[in-house]
Amino acid sequence: MTQPMVSLRGLYKIFGVRDKEMLHHVQGGMCKEELLAHHKHVLGLNNINIDMQAGEITVVMGLSGSGKSTLIRHLNRLIEPTAGEIIVQGEDVMGLPEDRLRHARQEKMSMVFQKFALLPHKTVLKNAGMPLSVRGEDEATCDREALKWLNRVGLSGFENQYPAQLSGGMQQRVGIARALTANTPIMLMDEAFSALDPLIRTDMQDLLLELQKELHKTIVFISHDLDEALKLADHLVILKDGLVVQQDEPQHILLNPNDPYIEDFVSDINRARVLRVRSIMTPLDDGKVPKDAHGEVEVSDTLESMITRSGGDTSHAYVVKDGEKTVGTLDMTELVRALVPRVASEAGARQS
Amino acid sequence: MALYDKLFSALGLSDWCGDSVDGAPLSLSDLSVRAGGEEVSGPFFPIPSLDNLHESCNRVWQSRDVTNGIEEGFLAAKPALKTVLDPITQPLSWMLDGSLWLFEATPWFIMVPFLVAISWYASRSRPVTIFVAASIMLLAVVDHYDVAMQTLSIIFVCTTISVLFGVPIGIAMSKSDRLQKGVVPILDLLQTLPTFVYLIPLIFLFSVTESKLYGIAIILYAIVPVIRLTDLGIRLVDQDVIEAANAFGMNDRQKLMQVQLPLALPNIMAGINQTIMMSLAMVVIASLVSAPGLGVNVLRGIRNLELGVGIVAGIGIVLLAVILDRVSKAALTRVDKTQVKH
Numbered sequence: 001m002t003q004p005m006v007s008l009r010g011l012y013k014i015f016g017v018r019d020k021e022m023l024h025h026v027q028g029g030m031c032k033e034e035l036l037a038h039h040k041h042v043l044g045l046n047n048i049n050i051d052m053q054a055g056e057i058t059v060v061m062g063l064s065g066s067g068k069s070t071l072i073r074h075l076n077r078l079i080e081p082t083a084g085e086i087i088v089q090g091e092d093v094m095g096l097p098e099d100r101l102r103h104a105r106q107e108k109m110s111m112v113f114q115k116f117a118l119l120p121h122k123t124v125l126k127n128a129g130m131p132l133s134v135r136g137e138d139e140a141t142c143d144r145e146a147l148k149w150l151n152r153v154g155l156s157g158f159e160n161q162y163p164a165q166l167s168g169g170m171q172q173r174v175g176i177a178r179a180l181t182a183n184t185p186i187m188l189m190d191e192a193f194s195a196l197d198p199l200i201r202t203d204m205q206d207l208l209l210e211l212q213k214e215l216h217k218t219i220v221f222i223s224h225d226l227d228e229a230l231k232l233a234d235h236l237v238i239l240k241d242g243l244v245v246q247q248d249e250p251q252h253i254l255l256n257p258n259d260p261y262i263e264d265f266v267s268d269i270n271r272a273r274v275l276r277v278r279s280i281m282t283p284l285d286d287g288k289v290p291k292d293a294h295g296e297v298e299v300s301d302t303l304e305s306m307i308t309r310s311g312g313d314t315s316h317a318y319v320v321k322d323g324e325k326t327v328g329t330l331d332m333t334e335l336v337r338a339l340v341p342r343v344a345s346e347a348g349a350r351q352s
Numbered sequence: 353m354a355l356y357d358k359l360f361s362a363l364g365l366s367d368w369c370g371d372s373v374d375g376a377p378l379s380l381s382d383l384s385v386r387a388g389g390e391e392v393s394g395p396f397f398p399i400p401s402l403d404n405l406h407e408s409c410n411r412v413w414q415s416r417d418v419t420n421g422i423e424e425g426f427l428a429a430k431p432a433l434k435t436v437l438d439p440i441t442q443p444l445s446w447m448l449d450g451s452l453w454l455f456e457a458t459p460w461f462i463m464v465p466f467l468v469a470i471s472w473y474a475s476r477s478r479p480v481t482i483f484v485a486a487s488i489m490l491l492a493v494v495d496h497y498d499v500a501m502q503t504l505s506i507i508f509v510c511t512t513i514s515v516l517f518g519v520p521i522g523i524a525m526s527k528s529d530r531l532q533k534g535v536v537p538i539l540d541l542l543q544t545l546p547t548f549v550y551l552i553p554l555i556f557l558f559s560v561t562e563s564k565l566y567g568i569a570i571i572l573y574a575i576v577p578v579i580r581l582t583d584l585g586i587r588l589v590d591q592d593v594i595e596a597a598n599a600f601g602m603n604d605r606q607k608l609m610q611v612q613l614p615l616a617l618p619n620i621m622a623g624i625n626q627t628i629m630m631s632l633a634m635v636v637i638a639s640l641v642s643a644p645g646l647g648v649n650v651l652r653g654i655r656n657l658e659l660g661v662g663i664v665a666g667i668g669i670v671l672l673a674v675i676l677d678r679v680s681k682a683a684l685t686r687v688d689k690t691q692v693k694h
Binding site: 076078102103104105106109110111113115116117118119120121130131134135178182188 | 590592593595596598599600601602603606610611614615
């Protein structure tokens with residue numbers, strides 16, 4: 001694969017005054033509880049290595065306190081790491097002097113916040129145009145761009161209102177429009193939809209996927225919600241106590257959880273809706289197409305749609321197509337088996 | 353004071369203390385000793401004050417030496433202080449005198465509509481504006497228009513200077529915890545020091561005929577709230593919004609002008625309102641050191657026991673206070689409203 005857009009190499013963050021001295025304890029294998037009990041320092045991130053590919057949505061998931069919000073703030077250095085490298089488009093962010101760092105924040109990375117963080121004294125239009133005005137663009141350009149993106153996120157006609165006049169969902173649309181106006185290749189979204197109620201959240205997720213289809217940004221999305229993570233992620237990273245427990249394609253994690261922590265996570269998921277044919281089909285080795293197939297299905301079909309299609313009959317089998325190409329076969333018996341969560345597979349040993 | 357006599361001899365300090373050749377005037381107890389020939393026996397264990405210790409040991413200072421020392425020290429430093437402070441504060445005198453001249457020279461039929469217009473512009477409230485017009489006319493009817501304008505002129509100059517200095521000091525304090533730690537005790541001191549005490553060192557430093565004397569006293573007293581509330585207001589700005597400003601790459605100046613100051617404005621306005629009120633309180637006391645205005649009449653009321661004069665002037669001050677408070681508060685709520693429109 002080509003060079004990743006963002007890569008984190010051996011990233012550590014320890015909160016406390018003598019963080020650098022604590023580093024060797026952590027590298028020596030001390031866990032979060034021990035470090036807090038013996039040295040009064042809090043371990044935020046522990047040896048993080050992640051590659052984020054251009055044009056993909058990387059979702060970092062974990063419970064509160066797992067360090068996910070800390071992680072995303074390292075990308076634009078809102079938080080300084082204790083050790084490690086942060087490489088964005090081949091350039092080490094850690095080595096940037098202050099003015100270049102500000103420049104990078106303006107041109108490379110925009111951010112969407114959980115609590116929206118809009119400027120309450122400015123109109124929606126000025127809020128959305130803020131990233132450009134920070135760069136010193138003239139007012140007409142700011143307003144034009146802001147208006148374009150506000151329309152795109154479905155906020156036409158609200159541009160002269162103040163943030164406090166809008167509902168939470170609409171405020172976050174302004175937040176997204178602001179990030180889009182910045183027109184940066186990377187978008188950082190810190191629990192962007194967590195403060196919204198479930199229906200609005202689904203709307204916003206759809207909006208994001210729709211925008212991503214045409215914009216192909218590199219999106220880093222933080223979430224504590226597995227459904228959301230599975231829906232959005234091209235690459236899923238699961239964090240626990242500052243440590244990457246598993247990172248992979250989401251379907252793979254769902255089928256092969258390598259840790260009891262992840263098993264707990266994935267056990268409540270509606271697997272039929274999330275898993276796709278691609279993940280459970282039997283690949284075709286020699287181009288032989290079974291004769292008794294009941295029909296053809298797409299690799300990206302969900303298992304749920306397959307169950308509907310077969311009418312629940314487990315004796316059916318289907319030919320799997322990826323566009324024009326035949327890529328595998330699907331046995332409904334296999335499908336039913338895949339719906340039951342598996343024990344953590346021995347194969348996928350703990351990474352990192 | 354037998355106890356302390358023994359104490360000093362026990363410590364072997366009798367020689368150091370020397371003979372009790374007392375150059376000081378006779379105390380009451382000394383007199384009674386002479387008259388009656390019988391020593392008044394004090395308490396067995398008197399408070400170890402300087403004066404009491406002095407009776408046992410000549411080398412120990414008396415309390416009046418302490419106050420003398422402070423006075424002499426201040427007088428010794430005075431020439432140096434004066435050479436530095438005089439030129440720096442001279443513009444204040446010019447401003448106070450100039451503004452006084454302007455307020456007095458402007459004929460009332462221009463001044464009154466002007467003030468009413470300002471209160472309308474600041475408050476955008478009809479009741480407040482009508483109240484201002486009525487109050488000024490009431491003062492004018494009882495021939496207190498001129499003195500009221502003098503007071504207003506002093507408040508105007510002192511508040512303006514307090515804001516000009518106070519807001520930047522407050523901003524600097526909000527940026528640096530160390531500066532805040534250093535400045536807060538000074539502000540506490542300025543706010544708790546009895547108002548008359550301000551005047552004492554100033555009288556020594558400057559001549560009573562100079563208007564900067566009362567100007568400085570008023571500013572020192574009134575600048576405190578605007579500094580405090582600017583600092584507080586900026587520190588209270590939502591950290592999430594500051595983080596967003598950082599994430600989009602604002603520099604410090606952009607952050608200050610576009611985020612922190614606008615969001616701190618309601619607090620700063622509250623500070624300015626307090627500053628106006630406090631300069632009004634001080635301008636009355638400053639009439640002791642030749643500040644013109646309503647305070648002079650109050651002083652006359654006290655000195656000559658002219659009850660009516662004092663009370664009319666007092667009511668005039670109250671009216672002025674209410675005017676200033678209502679107008680600045682109305683302006684404050686207007687600023688607040690533009691922040692959160694619902």
